Amino acid sequence: MKEIQNMRWGYPWQPLLLMAVDWLMIVGAEELAYALRQSWLPIANPQFHIPGFYLYLLVPAIFLAFLQSSNTKIRRFPTWKMAQSVFRAVFFSILTITLLMYFGKVGAVVSRLFVAMTGVFAFVFVIGARFLLREFLNRKHIMEIPVLFVGAGETAAELVTTLEAQGGCGMKIIGFVADTPIAARFKGRYRLLGHMEHLERVLHMTGVQHVIVTATSLPAAEQVHIINRIQPYVKNVIFVPDLLGAPVSNMDIDGLLDNSLMLLRFRNNLAHWYNRAIKRVFDLILSLAGLVIVIPITVVIALLIHLDNPGPIFFAHRRIGQGGREFPCYKFRTMIPDAENVLKDYLAAHPEAREEWERDFKLKHDPRITHIGAFLRKTSLDELPQVFNVIKGDMSLVGPRPIIAAEIPKYGEYFADFCLVPPGITGMWQVNGRSDTTYEERVQMDTWYVRNWSVWIDIIYLIKTVTVVLARKGAY
Structure with a gap:
């Protein structure tokens, strides 16, 4: 078929295009690191100079060797997996360059600060460029x-x-x-x-x-x-x-040569204590660092809540956490006083709303929400106090949704996965439609997250959460 013959040319060029983009990003990272080291920092070393051979050929060649040996099929794999493979390639590239500096006895001339900055910039530039290249090729349907x-x-x-x-x-x-x-x-x-x-x-x-x-x-x-x-x-x-529905992102395939059998091995990452420990350290570092921003915003929102509807600033709702234990989940108050009785009367008068509540435990048009509360929910700022839940250890930055006791039966056999880790301020469902998803889809997302967790997934979901919140998509 002529259509297929015309498309064949695109495939061999993709690795070369990716290589060219990676090379440009690596050289750009070197140039920026060099400029910072020599021009902007007060500890400039007059002896520090990099010949063009190293700057444009040797160092990029080391990076390219590791980048090309990692996952280069950027159009078929999620962003978090791409970030993981690029980080590994950059880490080993920097390690190789450092060893060459040591054994070549050029450590006194070549700045270790320059090497470190090159690694950081290379990671950011390569990830950004690969993501943009992938989006461009996919949107334009080029080289398919x-x-x-x-x-x-x-x-x-x-x-x-x-x-x-x-x-x-x-x-x-x-x-x-x-x-x-x-x-x-x-x-x-x-x-x-x-x-x-x-x-x-x-x-x-x-x-x-x-x-x-x-x-x-x-x-x-x-x-x-x-x-x-x-x-x-x-x-x-x-x-x-x-x-x-199986956790295929953490699946390994083994073959038994004698019997031509295929063995599929599925890993549940957060079932291992050391992964949960890594996740806890990650949460604490980001949460404590984020208090510098969280506290001033909290003061402003508290004042707005008081002016709009006098009463308590915070609301602690009982939610189910790690191990199936209840904990107080902090939020800014977004509802009027006597909200439970108002809800009861509203559901009794509106059967269609009762059906929606029993199905999703949410209402698109909730009569209990205050004016400032509607804004806080739409922007997800009502969940900002949950940073203190993270510091306490009741919650995580990324994780399953914090559910109430009445929702446990809806999780069925997947509730054991839910109990492995603290629930998250954000997670898969928040970045994939949020309240517009069905309950069954949310359960599957929570289960997938627990079984496939990695630090890279948490980083990508935190970044995606910011974009979703700014777009105000699916929140009510």
């Missing part, structure tokens, strides 16, 4: 790989929906070969190129080299047979098993 779907059931439809929401992740779906049945939301969106009996003919006709197998409606033996039929004709086969 033609992909054929084999199977058009619900698993295929779910994957396509996810790919479309993320700009395609560098894939151009040319059509599908159908198993039975075809998912209703899949029909009409892409071309039906044939059925399973036509598979080899479709592969030959299209010349496609990348195939995604999503034929989960077929028996396991038949799925293996399909993969074996495809492999002689293509470069890459991606097999998507029916494991929706």
